[in-house]
Amino acid sequence: MAALPVFSVSVLLLGVCRVTGYTLTDQGGLGREFDGIGAVSGGGATSRLLVNYPEPQRSRILDYLFKPNFGASLQILKVEIGGDAQSTDGTEPSHMHYPDDQNYFRGYEWWLMKEAKKRNPNIKLAGLPWAFPGWIGRGKNWPYDFPDVTAYYVVSWIIGAKQYHDLDIDYVGIWNERPFDVKYIKLLRYTLDKFALDRVQIVASDNLWQPITYKILHDVELLRVIDVIGAHYPGTQTVQDAITTGKKLWASEDYSTFNDEVGGGCWARILNQNYVNGNMTSTISWNLVASYYEQLPFGLEGLMTAQEPWSGNYVVSSPIWITAHTTQFTQPGWFYLRTVGHLEKGGSYVALTDRLGNLTIIIETMSHDHSVCIRPFLPKFNVSSQNATFQLDGQFKDLKTLQVWHSKLCTNTTKPALFQKMSPITVSIHQFTLIHPFPPQGVNAYGLLNGNPLWKDVITAGPDHGWAAIGTSSFEFAQFDNFIIEAKVQ
Ligand SMILES: *[C@@H]1O[C@H](CO)[C@@H](O)[C@H](O)[C@H]1NC(C)=O
Ligand SMILES: *[C@@H]1O[C@H](CO)[C@@H](O)[C@H](O)[C@H]1NC(C)=O
Ligand SMILES: *[C@@H]1O[C@H](CO)[C@@H](O)[C@H](O)[C@H]1NC(C)=O
Ligand SMILES: *[C@@H]1O[C@H](CO)[C@@H](O)[C@H](O)[C@H]1NC(C)=O
DSSP states (O other): OTTSOOOOOOOOOSSOOOOOSEEEOOTTOEEEEOOEEEEEEOSSOTTTTGGGOOTTHHHHHHHHHHSTTTSSOOSEEEEEEOOSEEOSSBEEOOSOSSTTOOOSOSSSHHHHHHHHHHHOTTOEEEEEESOOOGGGGTTSSOTTSSHHHHHHHHHHHHHHHHHHHOOOOOEEOSOTTSOOOHHHHHHHHHHHHHTTOTTSEEEEEEEOSTTHHHHHHTOHHHHHHOOEEEEESOTTOOOHHHHHTTOEEEEEEEEOOOSSHHHHHHHHHHHHHHHHTTOOOEEEEEOSEEOSOTTSTTTTOSSEEEEETTTTEEEOOHHHHHHHHHHTTOOTTOEEESOOEEOTTSOEEEEEEOSSSOEEEEEEOOOGGGSOOSSSOOOOOOOOOOOOOEEEOGGGTTOOOOOEEEEEOOOSSSOOEEEEEESSOOOOOOOOOOOOSSOOOOEEEEEEETTEEEEEEEEEOSOSSSOOOOOOGGGTTOBOTTOOOOOEEO
């Protein structure tokens, strides 16, 4: 596929697409460098159930996520640097439970990163702490009072990745959706460099565009040490100050939407429009794969679902194929054209090139109601039937082979077409319905710990068999590391 100039057209809707009226060219220079489409494992424990899948299902799921030219073909894998704390859907273990402790074999993120690399040696790896063990703040839940300790802790994780698993970490973040500290960020850069890890880039601050952007603009040293400004759920928009910094801009966490037809639409829209509207050159999905019980917070908000290791059942949801429209025809290091934008009657188009003459075009015409993301609020917009013509110019003037892939998310009456190879572009209106994989049914459960009854006669909606774990009152469903409990259901 890579040998031919490629032309990938995705997700068209509402009528015939006979391209007219838009010019795609590299004349006058290119746009920004593309950094890849990625997904997050963790924050927290979102891949927990995947680990226990039987073969060959587990390998197939990993193929759908990471194998090039196969499924989502992800270009970035971002993982939680476990912090011994409940970090959304469970807990991930730290590599340093206490100051003298170091162990780089806990949890499953090492395993996951190796499986990703095995399939795609070029995949970029990113790490980010959601929480820190208590000793980091000497008992306070605050990692910045002893920034040297925190920097040493994070850099140890990066060194351990290389030393014990031969994994090169490409990007490291500060503290997920929490305050950052300028002194700490500078010290992190200094510590990375001290250990000859100058190749590792710093993403900050995995929260909003501000205040990090303001700080960068008023501190030349901070400007130097930060490589990427990463914002979460930016709603396809950035701020002028972020552009002014000249830094790479990422949606370093985005999507987080139920992976049904609307979720697929959300993902298609933001993958294009994060660049078109907001100059963002990477979009990272929270999360990678919904491998946690769907009753937990943000259930089913992964690119696909694999939450039944006991049966091996998994669902390759539409976001996998939406991702493929970009990832199977680009690489990090390609460049967006400047000539990207919105279609006259709704929708957007982007185009990327490897600067060797290959061109990839991705068009989406998601309608408002079928592309709402969980956040932020989406102002109402209209998409209507239209014909559009694209004029290829500059280096692409003479492109003759245009290959076309197409997806439509289905209505109640039609089936979805996902990532189909086409010759003529003929598409029609689409939505897509997820067949809910787990019909609820009541089961009567009881629990014992060391023979002592903990609960009995509890009616649960399912699963009708599986595992249980005991946690804090607000996270009864969560699994905890270093803790095994057997549960019987009658
Ligand atoms: C940012 O995006 C806007 C809107 O597409 C565009 O006009 C502008 O040239 C971009 N700026 C940079 C520096 O990429
Ligand atoms: C496209 O990509 C292939 C392989 O990635 C490369 O060999 C070729 O030179 C590129 N350009 C064109 C016009 O095919
Ligand atoms: C969308 O279309 C409807 C019907 O044509 C119109 O009433 C409405 O103002 C439009 N909304 C926007 C945001 O353009
Ligand atoms: C698009 O082009 C086709 C073929 O020329 C035409 O039949 C159709 O009416 C056009 N649709 C719109 C919305 O202009």
